[in-house]
Amino acid sequence: MTEEEQEGPRRSIGARRNPASAEAILEAAEAILAESGPSGFSIEAVARRARAGKPTIYRWWPTRMILLLDVYHRQKGLPRFERTGDLAEELHIFLRELLKRWREGPMGQIFRMIIAEAQTDEETSEALANYLLNRRRDLATLFAEAAARQPSAPRANPELAAEIVSAFAWERLLTGRLDVPDEEIRDVTRIIANGFLRPPPRG
Template identity: 35%
Template sequence: MADIATLSSEGRTSVGARRSEATETAVLEAFVALLDEIGYAAITMEAVAKRARAGKATLYRWWPTKAHIALSLISKAKVEMAPPAGASLRDDMVDYMTRVVGLWRGHSGLPVGVLVRHCYAEAWSDPQLAIALQSERRERWTLLDTILRAAVARGELPTDTDLARAKDFAMSWPFYLLMTDRLPAPDEIARMVDETLDGLTSGSSRRRSPGT
């Protein structure tokens, strides 16, 4: 089980006045305990409130649904890694993807991948959750943006590279595998990165070709 106290305190998806840290910790710990005991599908907001010894009105004020509690947990689980080493885009991408997949697999003690899948499934019918997920994704991909910018500075990618599209392209394969519960094994990540970079560099070459 994840130790909520060791997760980053930066993630916060609520609005308005800041909620009590003690209440937030109690709610998140209750949710994680229930997740471990009965699974996501069986969790109810009433069960979380009872386990956390929190009033239901307080719970619903900050988290409209259990998916919003899950998103709070996702936001606190950060990819821990040093800034890009600068050796190569490939090395930086393999390191980044390995850590992201490890986070999704639950190496932090929290089944982040399971929570992500449920949040995206519920976001189809919850516009507020969908917006919060988009914001969380932008924050999480900040390091990937740094990696790609470093590659442009080294000349591995052209200066006119569309970084937003490059990030979408780089994450599309691992995210698809996450959503279909087929996360790549460690030895598959390097191949996945190689094929992704082939797509990025070949697209750049086509843009620079005469007559295109």
């Protein structure tokens, strides 16, 4: 009898995820993270709670940090991309909420742990890069939509502009300076938005 058969009825369907099993594992991981924090988060604890075999979890999430990254992405506290029609204000809302969530709950600590692990683990690094690519593309839509509203705007790269916003957030996260005054956030987002939308010089 396999470990998966011993631990419960949920079964893997090979490398392709079984949706019911995957959801049970993610729900168990979220519950453990909420109860015990990042220090108490382990594949063993998740497997026991989800009644899933560790081989199944490792097949779908090769490292603890990759599973933690999926759990991080599912958190309801992640900021959304609001549309106000004003790029500087949209960026301000996003950056303010992101820094607040990182500062006031476990999400900042979790993300720092994932970043640290990515420096030495290739699989975690690849998972983090893919996650950040998708988030950066989502943020870039704010820049693309703002450029479409202003025909005189230069043809700047929206994804590159989004990366500048992310760079500010990461620098504050990794240096422990998340308590940023709101006016300072407004200054940063105003500078980025104005620089992106500024018409090219004549001649």
